[in-house]
Amino acid sequence: MRVNSFIERSVVSAFSFFRESVLCENYASKRGLLQILSPPIKTLFVFFLLLAVFFSKSIIFILAVYSLCILLSYLSSIELRFFLKRTLVFVPIFYLVIALPSLFNVFTPGEPIIIFKIFNLTLNITHQGLFSFSILFLRVLTSVSLCVLLITTTFKYELLKVLPIFGVPHIFVLIVGMSYRYIYFFVEMFQNTYLAIKSRVGFIPSIKKGQFLVGANIANFWHRSYNLYNDVYNAMLARGYYREVKLPRSAKPHFVDWAFLVIGIFILGLSLWQG
């Protein structure tokens, strides 16, 4: 059954994708350098370094920041293979969108190294093009690495709790946090429904029938989401929720936090000073 196995494969892979992103929390609970930083400071640190990478025009400088990322990932007990795999998944997506056009002389005028001739259009790969291509590649690689470091060493909800510091209301944070948490629940529910149908019907006989079942399930899914929302709201009311949610405060910053803040500002300053 083609359709059947297609649906099955997408359901199962979606499920394992979420499983994996949940499993990533494992790194957040490990002992390591970035894990002991307070989330707001860590976010600021990463933000300063992102700006530094963005403004710098020196390949050496960006390479240095990238090496710092590798060092930090080592000090935060993230396996190098996992770290590289995670960054390399995202790099091409960012990279292709942003960098590829600048490779060709259409965008970057200069001396040609290789010349492509497609129909009567001439495409030259230039020195200047290659330079901006590689600096952009490094920028993207380093930026993605910085974000991966932040995300893998911090619990998702801790990241969310950073938002109120920048003026985002608590209720928004709670809702986003819950959506994240309930995605997991929904995926499980969806998979169970799917398996339930499969075990009862045995197979899904035609594309049409398959589509119908998926459609009916989505309707069912919305209905259940609505009920779930209602129930969760009641569960909050039952435990004293009244108009405004109160979330626990994050821990106070330590010495290491201040140190990282200073290092972040220093690196940003260096990048700007270089020009």
Next chain:
Amino acid sequence: MARLIFELKGVYFSYHGKIPALCDINLNIEEGSKIVIMGANGTGKTTLLMLLDALIFPQKGYIRALDREFRENLLNDWEFVRFFRSKVGLLFQNPDVQLFSPTVKDELIFSLLNLGFTQKEIEKRLSKIVQLFRIKELLDRAPYQLSVGEKKKVAIASVLIMEPEVLLLDEPTAGLDPQTTRDIIDIILKENSLGKTIITATHHLEIIEELADKVYVLGKENKIVRSDYPKEVLYDEEFLLKYNLAHIHYHHHKDLVHTHLPLHND
């Protein structure tokens, strides 16, 4: 006679105004008693507990609780919310619904934070409940990553941390293994021995005798069809069968063995 905690007269509730979920409910529940609400699926047990916890309100009849009459606008009254929510705790049937916080620790202290307890008091109660439930190693985990039994424990702990006088428990032992069931019943009984009122909704016959001084049975018409002592109900096989609370034993079918041909569909 002990103080009345709940007093229900002619209570009626229906979800979308069509099919009634509860009809003409009359109940008096005394302080410190153990009550079990029995009934098959869909007979209105959950709805009744939601009514008792002032999450939904009767469309006919009235409910008095802790010397106050329920009215819908009570939910806008902070004094009432603080008073009532700290006195009455509800364990939801589905722990996935009840556990909405990012970590077990946040889950446990949610009510205390929202009811305005001081940081010091919160720390004190947290360490006490963690010790009682032996869940220290779960504190930093996400509730959805726990096993069913752990979820249930955390859900009960998050209710008990408020130290409520009345516990409303919606199928507290559904889906649990015998040992976890035992643990949870012991916790409930201990709370009762400390003077707390316990109201449990369940269709598990095994736990009723321990958890009930008195049993109320909801029937298919979503009405109370019987209120009695647990022993009387449990030994009334005919009654239990009629209201879908027990099943006939399988060994009567010994002579009816037949085989199915396996079906292949590829």
